[in-house]
Amino acid sequence: MSGARALAAYLGASRRGVVFTGAGISTESGIPDFRSPGGVWSRMQPILFRDFVADPVMRKEAWSRVFNRTAGWTGAAPNAGHYAVTALLEEGKASLVITQNVDNLHQASGAPAEKVIELHGNASYAKCLDCGERYELAALEALWRGGREIVCSSCAGLVKTATISFGQPMPEPEMLAATEAARGCDLFLVLGSSLVVYPAASLPIEAKRHGAKLIIVNREPTPLDAHADLVLNAEIGPLMSQTRALLTNGSL
Numbered sequence: 001m002s003g004a005r006a007l008a009a010y011l012g013a014s015r016r017g018v019v020f021t022g023a024g025i026s027t028e029s030g031i032p033d034f035r036s037p038g039g040v041w042s043r044m045q046p047i048l049f050r051d052f053v054a055d056p057v058m059r060k061e062a063w064s065r066v067f068n069r070t071a072g073w074t075g076a077a078p079n080a081g082h083y084a085v086t087a088l089l090e091e092g093k094a095s096l097v098i099t100q101n102v103d104n105l106h107q108a109s110g111a112p113a114e115k116v117i118e119l120h121g122n123a124s125y126a127k128c129l130d131c132g133e134r135y136e137l138a139a140l141e142a143l144w145r146g147g148r149e150i151v152c153s154s155c156a157g158l159v160k161t162a163t164i165s166f167g168q169p170m171p172e173p174e175m176l177a178a179t180e181a182a183r184g185c186d187l188f189l190v191l192g193s194s195l196v197v198y199p200a201a202s203l204p205i206e207a208k209r210h211g212a213k214l215i216i217v218n219r220e221p222t223p224l225d226a227h228a229d230l231v232l233n234a235e236i237g238p239l240m241s242q243t244r245a246l247l248t249n250g251s252l
C-alpha cells in the first residue's frame with residue numbers, strides 16, 4: 001500500500017482527528033527551520049526573553065530583526081500541506097491543528113484562527129506584554145523607523161511580537177487546549193516535527209495513551225516512531241495532496 005493510501009485509510013476511519021505541525025510543513029514554503037543546522041539559530045543568537053525585557057538595546061535589535069525580515073519567519077505563502085490541513089478542518093476530519101510554527105500559514109491558508117492552537121505564538125503581529133493589547137506590525141514599523149521606542153499606547157507596557165521567546169513560559173491556555181485535544185482525539189497526525197522538544201515530544205504519547213492512532217509524517221525519523229501506527233518519511237505537500245485526492249474521490 002502506498003503511503004498516501006495508508007494515510008487516507010486512517011483519515012477515512014477517523015472521526016475526531018487532531019493535526020500537529022512543526023517546521024517541516026513550512027520549510028516547503030521556504031521558511032527556514034530555526035533549530036536545524038543552517039537554520040536561523042545557527043546564523044544568529046536568539047534574544048532571550050529576560051534580555052528583551054531588561055535591555056533597550058536588545059529590544060532595538062529584536063525589532064530590527066523583525067522589520068528587516070532577518071529571521072524570514074513571515075511573508076511566505078502557504079503550500080499544499082497547509083491547504084490540505086485546512087481542508088481536513090473544513091470537512092470535519094480534523095477538529096484542530098496544534099502548531100509549533102509562528103508563521104501564521106495555517107490561518108493564511110484559510111484555517112479559522114479558533115481552530116489553530118499556537119504553542120509558540122505568532123510572529124505576524126505583536127502584543128503588549130502587560131495588558132495583552134494586539135498591535136499590527138505595519139503600524140509599529142512606522143514608529144520604529146521614526147526611532148521611537150515601541151510601547152503600548154494604552155498602558156505604556158513593552159510590546160513584543162506575539163511569539164514565545166526563549167526563556168518565556170509556554171502559554172498556559174494553549175498548552176491546556178493542546179493536551180485536552182491530544183487526549184480526546186481518535187487520530188493524532190504529526191506533520192513535519194522532529195518531536196524532540198517539549199511539548200512536541202509528549203503530546204503524541206498523550207494521544208496514544210488515550211487510545212488514538214498515531215501517525216508521524218516527517219522527512220527524518222523521530223524518537224517517537226516506535227510508538228506510531230504509521231510512519232511516513234515523505235515531503236508533506238505532495239503526500240497530503242495525494243491523500244486528499246484519494247479521500248475525496250473515494251477510490252480507496
Ligand code: ZN
Nearest residue numbers: 128131152155
Ligand atoms: Zn498595554
